[in-house]
Amino acid sequence: MVKVRFAPSPTGNLHIGSVRTALFNYLFARHHGGKFVLRIEDTDLERSRQEYTDDILSGLEWLSLSSAEPPVYQNSRRELHLEYVDKLLQEGRAYPDPEGSPAVFFRVPADGETVIHDLVKGDIVFQNKDFKDQVIRKSDGSATYNFAVVLDDALMGITHIIRGEDHISNTPKQIFLYNALGFALPQFAHIPMILGTDRSKLSKRHGATSINEYKKSGFLPEAIVNYLALLGWTPADGAELMSLAELCQKFDLDRVSKSNSIFDLEKLRWLNAQKLKNLSLETLQKAYPELDIEILKIIKDDLVLLTDVPEKAKVFTLPKIEYTDEQKTELKTDSAHQVFRELQEKIDIIYSGAIEEQYGKAQALIDDIVKNTGLKKGQVFHPLRVALTAQKSGPGLKFLLVLLGREKVKERIQNALGC
């Protein structure tokens, strides 16, 4: 039975790189019908903060990567860790600090080699002589990271340790401890890092790193999950657009890449636009309940970010518009006035019946104006758009005529005629 864990330390907000690690663990567990648990590594009392734990928990929940089980707080297992320090002390596998502090050192093997049979990287060999005895209990009386991690992973029955490759050099030290403690070794899988565009470790100076910033800027959790899954992994069938359920079904460690990858915001944005297109109108409406669902329908395929909605909806919702001087001269032409008067005369006929029917009548009216005035299409469409929206581009005119509503259309045409 597969059991994996995601073990963040609550010393900062949920980082995009951590999310990828969490995701791979989650997908691996789900793919194999195993368990995914969370362990908050809050042993650094100085730097750990409750708000960061909250951020991590809510971030994972937003991404649908929550664990079914409540998180384990590493600090609550402090006494347990210390019992094992004593055990190693009694067995003579560890010794007190010769300098007299309360620290305890673990004796690492003097020679031979230690190999990690890594599920992603293959075998990695270390010479034991390169390691010096390691501290397992600090001067302040608490267990060190490498010791606590081994104990918790072993005691929690973790079968696969999937973590960033920045932990590779910790692994031999941990293997020494597994052996000394008599615990069976888990499987290790070290996944590559995510780098910034300059190939250095992804950090603040590359832009947003906290998942909350992405949420705030209008990225969908589905897009983030899909994008992060594709960073360092590809399914055998080459699919790119996948739901979380599909990812769970397809994911496995054997197709995880061995090399680092650079975070590409452009592709994330593209994926976000794709997910937005697939979003149901109902969901979109929940995010923007104040907007007419017909408006949302028209602008939906135009979105890259969820937060683009208000901007895109503006043409429909703005109560008043102002023309620039340049636009005014455009509206002043004889042909423009001819168009406006034609429209004014017949506009009333479109506002009845079902919405689709209204669109149809609006389009027919526009076509009619082109025919009646004998003007070129552009000479009709362009001034009309400017008159109605004070913009040079935007949604189709038939949508504008219908969704703006009779009053606004009439008022704006009247204003345009006054130019």
Place this chain on the structure above:
RNA sequence: GGCCCUAUCGUCUAAUGGUUAGGACAGCGGCUUUUCAAGCCGUUAACAGGAGUUCGAUUCUCCUUAGGGCUGCCA
């Protein structure tokens, strides 16, 4: 410095001991559209370098180079 990891288009990547080295994002061009997008079609672009193994290496081995990680009584 020491130890470790990695190396295919600008980016994410696929594949293979013999291929026109494939896809996606971005770019570019076209179509479509009243416009901007979207969509559709097309297109530019890669096996880091050098030895070896082999009939044949992008693929296997070694070296070099480059990048990354670790090198805490942080996690």
